[in-house]
Amino acid sequence: MTRDGTKRRYQEIAELLARRITEEGYRPGDKFPTERQISLEMGISRSLVREAFIVLEIEGYLDVRKGSGSYVAAGEKISLNVQKQDFGPFELLQARQLLESSIAGFAASTITKNDIIQLRETLEIERRAIENGVEDYFADRQFHLQIAEATQNSVLVDHVEDLWTKRENSSMWARLHDRIFDLSYRTRWLDDHAVILEALRHRNAEQARLAMWQHLENVRLTLLELSDVGDPEFDGYLYTPAVASP
Amino acid sequence: MTRDGTKRRYQEIAELLARRITEEGYRPGDKFPTERQISLEMGISRSLVREAFIVLEIEGYLDVRKGSGSYVAAGEKISLNVQKQDFGPFELLQARQLLESSIAGFAASTITKNDIIQLRETLEIERRAIENGVEDYFADRQFHLQIAEATQNSVLVDHVEDLWTKRENSSMWARLHDRIFDLSYRTRWLDDHAVILEALRHRNAEQARLAMWQHLENVRLTLLELSDVGDPEFDGYLYTPAVASP
DNA sequence: GAAACAAAACTGGTCAACCAATTTTATAAA
DNA sequence: TTTATAAAATTGGTTGACCAGTTTTGTTTC
Numbered sequence: 001m002t003r004d005g006t007k008r009r010y011q012e013i014a015e016l017l018a019r020r021i022t023e024e025g026y027r028p029g030d031k032f033p034t035e036r037q038i039s040l041e042m043g044i045s046r047s048l049v050r051e052a053f054i055v056l057e058i059e060g061y062l063d064v065r066k067g068s069g070s071y072v073a074a075g076e077k078i079s080l081n082v083q084k085q086d087f088g089p090f091e092l093l094q095a096r097q098l099l100e101s102s103i104a105g106f107a108a109s110t111i112t113k114n115d116i117i118q119l120r121e122t123l124e125i126e127r128r129a130i131e132n133g134v135e136d137y138f139a140d141r142q143f144h145l146q147i148a149e150a151t152q153n154s155v156l157v158d159h160v161e162d163l164w165t166k167r168e169n170s171s172m173w174a175r176l177h178d179r180i181f182d183l184s185y186r187t188r189w190l191d192d193h194a195v196i197l198e199a200l201r202h203r204n205a206e207q208a209r210l211a212m213w214q215h216l217e218n219v220r221l222t223l224l225e226l227s228d229v230g231d232p233e234f235d236g237y238l239y240t241p242a243v244a245s246p
Numbered sequence: 247m248t249r250d251g252t253k254r255r256y257q258e259i260a261e262l263l264a265r266r267i268t269e270e271g272y273r274p275g276d277k278f279p280t281e282r283q284i285s286l287e288m289g290i291s292r293s294l295v296r297e298a299f300i301v302l303e304i305e306g307y308l309d310v311r312k313g314s315g316s317y318v319a320a321g322e323k324i325s326l327n328v329q330k331q332d333f334g335p336f337e338l339l340q341a342r343q344l345l346e347s348s349i350a351g352f353a354a355s356t357i358t359k360n361d362i363i364q365l366r367e368t369l370e371i372e373r374r375a376i377e378n379g380v381e382d383y384f385a386d387r388q389f390h391l392q393i394a395e396a397t398q399n400s401v402l403v404d405h406v407e408d409l410w411t412k413r414e415n416s417s418m419w420a421r422l423h424d425r426i427f428d429l430s431y432r433t434r435w436l437d438d439h440a441v442i443l444e445a446l447r448h449r450n451a452e453q454a455r456l457a458m459w460q461h462l463e464n465v466r467l468t469l470l471e472l473s474d475v476g477d478p479e480f481d482g483y484l485y486t487p488a489v490a491s492p
Numbered sequence: 493g494a495a496a497c498a499a500a501a502c503t504g505g506t507c508a509a510c511c512a513a514t515t516t517t518a519t520a521a522a
Numbered sequence: 523t524t525t526a527t528a529a530a531a532t533t534g535g536t537t538g539a540c541c542a543g544t545t546t547t548g549t550t551t552c
Contacts, residue, residue: 045537046538047538048535051297053504054301156344255506293506311533
């Protein structure tokens with residue numbers, strides 16, 4: 001329906017045809033008249049019928065096959081694939097390993113003294129959080145984000161942000177959350193961060209790339225360890241391998 | 247999706263446009279590009295765009311008004327996301343150079359024979375398009391996307407898709423569009439693609455990484471050349487350097 | 493008669509041209 | 523300057539022609 005309440009042409013035709021399917025004894029798998037047949041029958045162009053068919057396909061009434069014809073479907077609604085996706089933690093880590101290590105390497109050539117100072121402050125926040133037994137998800141996230149920001153490329157920043165958003169939306173990761181922050185792994189990861197920072201400070205791209213890779217590899221191994229304790233829900237996520245070391 | 251898993255064309259386009267609406271900060275009431283604009287931009291007929299618009303209208307993304315245009319509708323699916331981000335072409339290319347070359351390198355270790363065949367087909371579509379002097383934005387996009395898909399990591403696919411979405415939404419890039427597709431550069435880029443494909447076929451990660459880097463460097467140099475003809479609007483975009491060769 | 497192959501007649505897919513409603517711009521009158 | 527009105531430009535709406543896969547049909551061969 002358009003705003004003023006009038007139906008668009010294709011919508012009208014689609015409703016007519018939908019009624020035909022539901023009220024005239026069509027059953028799933030039955031062949032429906034072709035676009036040409038209906039256009040002749042209704043005295044309209046085939047394009048209009050085609051548009052109506054698209055509606056019927058989306059609404060789950062029809063299954064349209066090129067070269068063959070259209071068939072009555074008994075299906076659920078087809079929906080656009082744009083809603084939030086749920087990525088597995090290992091797939092995510094694989095992607096981070098590949099992308100963030102490249103970004104860290106690049107950042108080594110663009111990083112400023114001020115960036116180093118800010119990273120050092122973030123690291124200190126992380127250290128104190130662990131010391132006090134407080135959760136520090138935000139600082140962890142910020143550390144990685146600041147490295148992306150050091151590239152002075154907003155596209156890269158956007159992508160790293162997206163990686164963390166995906167992680168926050170990952171149902172599997174949410175399930176692991178408690179196990180992760182409960183343990184001493186975070187101390188190791190803090191050391192990892194320090195190594196990365198040192199590499200960046202020396203503007204050593206190769207070393208920064210490797211340090212970031214190793215850090216995420218450590219996270220990956222931790223997750224493997226944690227998810228291996230008998231939770232069958234992780235089947236299918238376990239076999240995503242690490243990317244090769246840079 | 248049809249029964250055999252392949253998406254119908256209009257659906258592919260609809261998803262592309264839906265992403266554009268949800269992820270690039272369109273707000274209810276905002277005017278959306280016209281059917282003609284998008285058909286030109288994508289190098290496809292308006293009929294295809296029109297079919298995609300019908301899907302978007304049904305799904306509640308768009309409000310289509312005859313004689314006036316299409317407007318973003320106030321539906322649940324519209325994200326409350328803030329302002330539209332407009333990335334500069336050189337910043338985008340820098341990011342692509344860094345990310346896509348890494349991805350190409352990784353893909354060299356995961357690619358299958360079937361992937362190679364499909365890439366070869368895409369390359370052939372590109373070749374024919376150039377031969378006939380026809381624009382084929384989709385094939386170019388698809389080539390890069392297929393490489394990401396060869397990694398079998400949906401996060402990486404998502405990120406490459408996002409890079410192209412950002413490009414489609416880049417106002418600067420839109421301004422350059424005509425100049426780019428008017429020239430013989432596309433032939434060189436086709437050759438670049440062939441070189442990348444060869445490297446992937448030999449499963450040579452180092453070579454694939456380099457070939458992708460070089461390809462995007464060529465695109466970057468072309469853009470530099472085109473934007474250097476006296477358009478003052480490109481100030482500020484010109485100084486984004488290439489990332490170091492891998 | 494059965495199997496293999498070729499051709500032709502279907503099918504949906506894509507396109508460019510034209511139609512009709514709306515918006516914008518130009519012009520004239522107040 | 524403001525308003526009214528008409529013309530032009532821009533938008534989505536509709537059409538018929540042609541393209542590209544499928545299915546059916548006809549022919550050949552054994």
